[in-house]
Amino acid sequence: MNDASQATAATAANVPTLLVKIFGKDRPGITAGLFETLARFQVNVIDIEQVVTRGRIVLCALVPAPAGRSVEGELRATVHAWAESMRLQAEIISGIGDNRPRGEGRSHVTVLGHPLTAESTAAIAARITGAGGNIDRIFRLAKYPVTAVEFAVSGVATDLLRPALALEAHERGVDVAVVSAGLHRRAQRLVVMDVDSTVIQDEVIELFAAHAGCENQVAEVTAAAMRGELDFEQSLHARVALLEGLDDSVIDKVRQEVRLTAGARTLIRTLKRMGYQVGVVSGGFTQVTDDLKERLGLDFAAANTLEIVDGKLTGRVTGEIVDRAGKARLLRRFAAEAGVPLSQTVAIGDGANDLDMLNAAGLGVAFNAKPVVRRAADAAVNVPFLDTVLYLLGITREEVEAADAGDGGNARA
Numbered sequence: 001m002n003d004a005s006q007a008t009a010a011t012a013a014n015v016p017t018l019l020v021k022i023f024g025k026d027r028p029g030i031t032a033g034l035f036e037t038l039a040r041f042q043v044n045v046i047d048i049e050q051v052v053t054r055g056r057i058v059l060c061a062l063v064p065a066p067a068g069r070s071v072e073g074e075l076r077a078t079v080h081a082w083a084e085s086m087r088l089q090a091e092i093i094s095g096i097g098d099n100r101p102r103g104e105g106r107s108h109v110t111v112l113g114h115p116l117t118a119e120s121t122a123a124i125a126a127r128i129t130g131a132g133g134n135i136d137r138i139f140r141l142a143k144y145p146v147t148a149v150e151f152a153v154s155g156v157a158t159d160l161l162r163p164a165l166a167l168e169a170h171e172r173g174v175d176v177a178v179v180s181a182g183l184h185r186r187a188q189r190l191v192v193m194d195v196d197s198t199v200i201q202d203e204v205i206e207l208f209a210a211h212a213g214c215e216n217q218v219a220e221v222t223a224a225a226m227r228g229e230l231d232f233e234q235s236l237h238a239r240v241a242l243l244e245g246l247d248d249s250v251i252d253k254v255r256q257e258v259r260l261t262a263g264a265r266t267l268i269r270t271l272k273r274m275g276y277q278v279g280v281v282s283g284g285f286t287q288v289t290d291d292l293k294e295r296l297g298l299d300f301a302a303a304n305t306l307e308i309v310d311g312k313l314t315g316r317v318t319g320e321i322v323d324r325a326g327k328a329r330l331l332r333r334f335a336a337e338a339g340v341p342l343s344q345t346v347a348i349g350d351g352a353n354d355l356d357m358l359n360a361a362g363l364g365v366a367f368n369a370k371p372v373v374r375r376a377a378d379a380a381v382n383v384p385f386l387d388t389v390l391y392l393l394g395i396t397r398e399e400v401e402a403a404d405a406g407d408g409g410n411a412r413a
């Protein structure tokens with residue numbers, strides 16, 4: 001029997017199958033060699049899996065057991081002889097049928113470690129199992145700047161798995177993101193980021209305040225806002241008022257002083273190369289975000305605008321106020337303009353101001369955020385490299401480097 005009926009029959013649960021496992025030093029020709037050997041017995045292929053780790057190959061093939069004990073014995077002997085000639089180990093295990101069907105509820109679990117320890121890997125795996133999940137596959141996404149691995153998990157709802165793993169991640173000091181496999185991760189997407197302490201290391205208002213000599217007063221207002229005595233809009237107006245009379249030549253200086261977060265350029269470049277649209281929203285100022293938009297090749301940027309009259313800052317802002325609700329509103333607006341459903345958007349931020357935006361997005365990522373933000377977000381990154389967000393989207397380091405090479409440089413910034 002060597003036609004379509006064989007493959008169809010073999011996938012039936014009660015058909016005898018052989019699992020052929022080859023292990024040894026990887027070199028060209030192993031896969032072709034194994035299947036040429038199996039081809040002599042005219043078997044079909046039900047499943048193949050191959051991985052190479054540090055130069056060692058594990059190649060598994062699932063084939064229907066040939067009818068008749070003597071033919072099966074001959075197949076076994078031939079495969080073993082071939083493996084021996086290649087100095088590989090072979091194991092052939094008789095069984096019934098194919099893999100069990102994967103359970104309901106499928107998630108991608110990305111784990112970022114810096115380093116990734118055996119202990120935290122064990123703890124994460126135990127939590128997955130404890131939540132009723134099954135680990136179907138594990139592979140490494142990246143070894144730089146962090147070790148990133150992805151677990152494909154089935155059998156447990158993403159909503160149940162996420163809190164279980166968030167707790168463990170926090171205890172272990174690793175970052176874990178749980179994303180539903182139902183989300184089309186590679187469908188066209190939009191990424192919207194906060195600016196201060198996310199895309200850049202600075203708080204822009206503090207850079208302006210330093211030029212106005214009012215750092216302390218600005219810091220006092222910020223502290224009052226954090227104590228809940230002022231809302232964002234009040235604190236924005238109070239802080240901007242302190243900049244009144246400042247020469248607008250300061251804007252260029254502040255633009256020069258802004259320090260990008262490590263990995264910001266790599267993140268944006270890779271996303272753009274992969275067809276994502278990328279934007280920033282900021283409670284800071286368009287005088288800085290417009291410049292970032294141009295320098296980084298962003299699709300969208302929105303912020304508050306410092307009013308300037310006769311070459312001086314007036315201490316007021318003009319236009320629509322970008323606050324906590326405003327950031328979420330802008331995410332929706334950018335998504336509509338980009339033609340991307342909200343479920344296919346990613347928002348990244350660090351502050352309480354970003355919470356509405358993080359909640360509105362398909363995936364909200366807390367980046368080195370305060371605990372209140374971390375707890376509310378879908379995923380948290382606590383290493384100081386913005387490009388690690390790529391791994392949460394299932395993008396591998398190889399793809400990142402391909403984007404870098406395509407740009408003729410490998411500058412990390």
Ligand SMILES: [Mg+2]
Pocket residue numbers: 194195196197198349350351
């Ligand atoms: Mg921020």
